[in-house]
Amino acid sequence: MKDARKIDPAHRQIQGLLRTVGPVVLGLGVAFTAVGLIGFFRAFGSFEPPRYFWCAFVGMPLIAIGSGMSKLGYLGAFSRYVMGEVAPVQKDTFNVLAEGVSPGVESLARAVRHGLSGEREAESVQESQCPDCAASCDPTARFCSQCGGSLEKKACPGCGQSYERDDKFCDQCGHRLD
Numbered sequence: 001m002k003d004a005r006k007i008d009p010a011h012r013q014i015q016g017l018l019r020t021v022g023p024v025v026l027g028l029g030v031a032f033t034a035v036g037l038i039g040f041f042r043a044f045g046s047f048e049p050p051r052y053f054w055c056a057f058v059g060m061p062l063i064a065i066g067s068g069m070s071k072l073g074y075l076g077a078f079s080r081y082v083m084g085e086v087a088p089v090q091k092d093t094f095n096v097l098a099e100g101v102s103p104g105v106e107s108l109a110r111a112v113r114h115g116l117s118g119e120r121e122a123e124s125v126q127e128s129q130c131p132d133c134a135a136s137c138d139p140t141a142r143f144c145s146q147c148g149g150s151l152e153k154k155a156c157p158g159c160g161q162s163y164e165r166d167d168k169f170c171d172q173c174g175h176r177l178d
Helices: 009-045 053-116
Strands: none
Touching: 009 053
């Protein structure tokens, strides 16, 4: 056993004593209780008082003491068995919950990082291109930093769809653009 090296030798002795004495005391308690109850019910057929009924009063505490000692003697083995059965289920449950929560936590972490650092996310930064000189421009800029040309897109007066500066007709509604 790999756990034997971790357990104190004095503990092993007590454990062995509990595992031996506990079942013996439990067995004696069951025997005394049985004798006492059998004597009690046999007395119903006769007019004599039950002779061995006192054995039931001795046997019941012995059952409690013996079962308690047995429980303590086998508690470690029982606990290891239960954990061997329960731990994989708990691990699977945790992993399923983590998979479901992970995208939300990542989104929250990005939002916090963005708010604390004051930087724009790399995902949201999309450089725009100047239609006049083709220079790369900041997406929030209204005018090109190279030529000064307008970077704002125009909206169709008929449907509101945005269009490029060179378009003559709206590709959504066909309205003539100026």
